[in-house]
Amino acid sequence: MAEPRKWTYLMDMDGVLVHEEHLIPGADKLIEELRTRDIKFLVLTNNSIYTPRDLRARLHRTGLDVPEASIWTSALATAKFLNTQRPEGSAFVIGEAGLTTALHEIGYVLTDRDPDYVVLGETRTYSFTAITTAIRLVEQGARFIATNPDSTGPSREGSLPATGSVAALIEKATGHAPYFVGKPNPLMMRSALNTLGAHSESTLMIGDRMDTDVRSGLEAGLHTILVLTGISTPATAERFPYRPNRVIESVADLVGSADDPFPSAAREASD
Numbered sequence: 001m002a003e004p005r006k007w008t009y010l011m012d013m014d015g016v017l018v019h020e021e022h023l024i025p026g027a028d029k030l031i032e033e034l035r036t037r038d039i040k041f042l043v044l045t046n047n048s049i050y051t052p053r054d055l056r057a058r059l060h061r062t063g064l065d066v067p068e069a070s071i072w073t074s075a076l077a078t079a080k081f082l083n084t085q086r087p088e089g090s091a092f093v094i095g096e097a098g099l100t101t102a103l104h105e106i107g108y109v110l111t112d113r114d115p116d117y118v119v120l121g122e123t124r125t126y127s128f129t130a131i132t133t134a135i136r137l138v139e140q141g142a143r144f145i146a147t148n149p150d151s152t153g154p155s156r157e158g159s160l161p162a163t164g165s166v167a168a169l170i171e172k173a174t175g176h177a178p179y180f181v182g183k184p185n186p187l188m189m190r191s192a193l194n195t196l197g198a199h200s201e202s203t204l205m206i207g208d209r210m211d212t213d214v215r216s217g218l219e220a221g222l223h224t225i226l227v228l229t230g231i232s233t234p235a236t237a238e239r240f241p242y243r244p245n246r247v248i249e250s251v252a253d254l255v256g257s258a259d260d261p262f263p264s265a266a267r268e269a270s271d
Contacts, residue, residue: 010042010205018062026253037258040196048095072195075099077187094119189220189222208227214242226246227249
């Protein structure tokens with residue numbers, strides 16, 4: 001009889017574990033179960049504003065005990081990508097501490113003088129002056145990278161323009177499209193797998209969005225689970241030409257079965 005598969009978990013953060021500053025019921029129990037059973041996991045976010053330390057503190061306030069090393073952001077994925085492309089390079093950065101810290105940690109110099117890259121990330125205070133500088137640097141030959149393609153982000157007052165919208169502005173002005181590192185680029189999944197030393201065949205991605213979480217998981221060769229506590233609904237999920245391996249109401253449905261997240265019938269259908 002074959003040994004049970006040892007699963008590795010990748011999980012989106014907002015809409016899966018938390019809503020704004022509130023815990024999604026059952027998320028704390030799932031994280032506790034993963035840690036107790038020594039199941040490898042990473043919490044993923046396309047938001048590049050915060051460092052893993054910041055996000056650990058935010059999650060802790062909601063009641064989630066997630067180690068700093070178990071948080072993977074689009075800023076970290078971007079830094080890892082740039083380190084493989086052009087080690088110890090230079091970049092003009094539009095973004096917050098999550099992105100600038102990640103780039104400093106790989107030895108990058110942040111400058112507006114002939115940088116190798118223009119790197120665009122998330123910020124709540126996009127500067128017209130900084131955007132103009134980015135446009136001119138891209139026109140002069142700097143390579144254009146963006147942490148994630150999300151066009152809007154949430155706030156208490158409503159939607160805010162996010163990285164994807166500002167990237168579109170720079171692309172329109174320069175004629176140069178950015179390379180997006182974050183979801184749905186499967187590169188984000190691959191970098192997370194490499195960080196954990198995990199294999200795609202025994203890794204699952206849990207997300208609340210078909211267009212980013214499920215798509216990037218599928219394209220990276222992972223098993224996928226859609227939760228209905230965030231963006232996608234059963235009706236909107238049906239409109240996509242691809243399907244997750246499993247749809248559940250929330251991560252609470254996985255509590256008690258983290259070692260075997262796919263019932264036998266579902267697993268046979270997905271294999």
